[in-house]
Amino acid sequence: QVQLRESGGGSVQAGHALTLSCADSRRTISNNGVGWFRQAPGKEREFVAAISWNGGTTQYSNDVKGRFTISRDRARYTVTLQMNSLKPEDTAVYFCASSRSAAASTAPSTYRYWGQGTQVTVSS
Numbered sequence: 001q002v003q004l005r006e007s008g009g010g011s012v013q014a015g016h017a018l019t020l021s022c023a024d025s026r027r028t029i030s031n032n033g034v035g036w037f038r039q040a041p042g043k044e045r046e047f048v049a050a051i052s053w054n055g056g057t058t059q060y061s062n063d064v065k066g067r068f069t070i071s072r073d074r075a076r077y078t079v080t081l082q083m084n085s086l087k088p089e090d091t092a093v094y095f096c097a098s099s100r101s102a103a104a105s106t107a108p109s110t111y112r113y114w115g116q117g118t119q120v121t122v123s124s
Contacts, residue, residue, distance in 0.1 A: 002028050002098050002113040009094060009118030017084045018120060022096030024077040033099035034072060034079040035111055038092035038120075045108060048094070049081060053102035061106075063089075086122045093117040 008020040022034065035050035049070040050059045058070050069082040079096060097111035105111070 002026055004096050004098060004113055004115035006096050006115045006118040009120045011121040012086055014087055014122055014124050016086055020081040020094055022079040022115060027077045029098045030074050031102055033101055033103045033105055035097050036081045036094060038094045040092040047106045050104035050106060052104040057104045059104045059106055088122050088124045091120060091122050093119050
């Protein structure tokens with residue numbers, strides 16, 4: 001079974017950057033799309049970014065496009081989310097997830113395995 005673990009969350013001021021990492025301890029997601037989602041208090045989980053199995057396709061939500069970059073290192077079974085120019089509205093718990101397919105999907109229903117999440121807090 002896939003086990004995903006997020007790391008890199010923390011508290012920063014607006015305008016600063018953070019790098020989140022998603023590690024696959026079982027080394028099984030090389031052929032799967034991987035996505036990042038986030039959930040703020042009182043809100044539904046929302047799509048942030050996704051990457052296809054080989055990194056050839058990426059997708060971003062409109063809220064983060066141009067500020068966040070998703071990438072993956074298949075040899076190290078990790079997926080990274082570089083978050084620049086952070087805003088207070090980016091504050092949320094961030095989750096990575098492994099898709100049932102090789103594609104970069106925006107729909108939560110296409111993801112089978114989820115990490116526990118990492119908190120990102122951006123202050124103004």
